[in-house]
Amino acid sequence: MALHFERAELAQRRANTIARLEAAGLDGLLMFRQESMFYLTGYDTFGYVFFQCLYLGVDGTVALITRAPDLRQARHTSDINDIRIWVDGPDVNPALQLRDMLAEFGMANKKLGVEYDAYGLTAANGKKLDGALDGFCTLWDASRLVSELRVVKSPAELTYIRRAGELADDAWDAALNTVHGGAFEGDILAAMQGAVFAGGGDYPGNEFIIGAGQDALLCRYFSGRKHIAEKDQITLEWAGAYRHYHAAMMRTIPVGGATPRHIEMHKIATAAMQACRSALKPGEPVGAVFDAYARVCDDNNMFNHRLNACGYSMGTTFAPNWMDWPMFYHANPVIVQPGMVFFLHMILMDSETGFAMCPGHSVIVTDNGNEAVSRHTLDLISR
Structure with missing residues (x-):
């Protein structure tokens, strides 16, 4: 596994992020910024040009939804254990699979932060995300939450x-x-x-x-x-x-x-x-x-x-x-x-x-x- 930081440091970064989520009254965070994913887990890829999302819950749950080419990439470069794959298709909407995963984690009717200001979330995918989660949970723009933690270096x-x-x-x-x-x-x-x-x-x-x-x-x-x-x-x-x-x-x-x-x-x-x-x-x-x-x-x-x-x-x-x-x-x-x-x-x-x-x-x-x-x-x- 090609981690560039000690596991304890990655764990502490996630703990700091969870503290920020709790202070903001959020139950979890949907990350689309590759910088956030790398910072919190070590995950290193350019696969963010397609739909992918890293979820972090206030209970410490971490899960990634991505495409098949990034399955081994995530296993090799990160400490993420729960990796879900969405399958390419002409009418596929991976945001619906994300909703199903969030339902599994008990996030229905909860409040989740979203990194809307992210190169990994195009306008088209952002609309799919909002549509898939409309009525399921409340979304709040948390684009800078992890960036504000990243700015001071260890x-x-x-x-x-x-x-x-x-x-x-x-x-x-x-x-x-x-x-x-x-x-x-x-x-x-x-x-x-x-x-x-x-x-x-x-x-x-x-x-x-x-x-x-x-x-x-x-x-x-x-x-x-x-x-x-x-x-x-x-x-x-x-x-x-x-x-x-x-x-x-x-x-x-x-x-x-x-x-x-x-x-x-x-x-x-x-x-x-x-x-x-x-x-x-x-x-x-x-x-x-x-x-x-x-x-x-x-x-x-x-x-x-x-x-x-x-x-x-x-x-x-x-x-x-x-x-x-x-x-x-x-x-x-x-x-x-x-x-x-x-x-x-x-x-x-x-x-x-x-x-x-x-x-x-x-x-x-x-x-x-x-x-x-x-x-x-x-x-x-x-x-």
């Missing part, structure tokens, strides 16, 4: 985060060895992702982001690779991933020498990073971190070139993205606690001049502030 989780940070550093080293005028973006991606794999890491929750020239002003992956010009710039955003725990990094590399605009933007972006890290401390709202970023940018005439968020939590996440809850944006009231992990990105994208500068790295919140998981500085490096 010592074992922080070990994985730090390893992910090392792998992100390895990928950066590979990029620096590969980026130059005339380099092919595909070779850069291959070197970076290869470094993560060679270190025992995983595919990340979303694609690495790469773009040269005007594409350096983009912060999403898109299809189509090209060669870097002799005088150019390239923006990279990537993450080391280890046991699905992520540590993201971001950089813009001037190619053929840094321009005065690159140098100016880098100075402002790194000043913003320093301000954000000063604001990121226990007891303060995460919204204060964004305000620090915005203040430095706006004081330096970068209002039109900054974003409306400057980072988010890092943890165990599955495709389609590695972003976790909560995010740094204005007035976000979530209070920072030791053991939280965040990716801070100081993105500046000047569409008027065509220049970008986007330094970023991941940090762990400590008792007094935060520590970077990267061994690299934010110094401006050109190729």
Whole structure:
């Protein structure tokens, strides 16, 4: 069995979840977020692209409904003992089988939490769920219940985060060895992702982001690779991933020498990073971190070139993205606690001049502030 945590830690996480359920007046939880399933049982799959649900009752009952390809997957990667299979068919509705299972557990006329905000619950399947359970029990949106528990990491989780940070550093080293005028973006991606794999890491929750020239002003992956010009710039955003725990990094590399605009933007972006890290401390709202970023940018005439968020939590996440809850944006009231992990990105994208500068790295919140998981500085490096 490929469990990445001690059984006692998984059991304690479920106990903490049950306490939250009881405090909310709920009799059980229907989970559709793969992150929740992994966190509470170790279950590791991409089978959430189909209907599957993990049930946790306040009495400690755990049961999974999934498809046949994930039967052995669940047995091998989790401590779930009760695994139910729904059979593919043209008119099959697995939500009805879920209802029958809940009836078996005595959940008729009970109140159950549901992770509606989940990539594992499409709108179509959500309608089937609501239809199947209408009149059977009361449903309540509990999308963030487990996510709020996941946000503070255990010592074992922080070990994985730090390893992910090392792998992100390895990928950066590979990029620096590969980026130059005339380099092919595909070779850069291959070197970076290869470094993560060679270190025992995983595919990340979303694609690495790469773009040269005007594409350096983009912060999403898109299809189509090209060669870097002799005088150019390239923006990279990537993450080391280890046991699905992520540590993201971001950089813009001037190619053929840094321009005065690159140098100016880098100075402002790194000043913003320093301000954000000063604001990121226990007891303060995460919204204060964004305000620090915005203040430095706006004081330096970068209002039109900054974003409306400057980072988010890092943890165990599955495709389609590695972003976790909560995010740094204005007035976000979530209070920072030791053991939280965040990716801070100081993105500046000047569409008027065509220049970008986007330094970023991941940090762990400590008792007094935060520590970077990267061994690299934010110094401006050109190729």
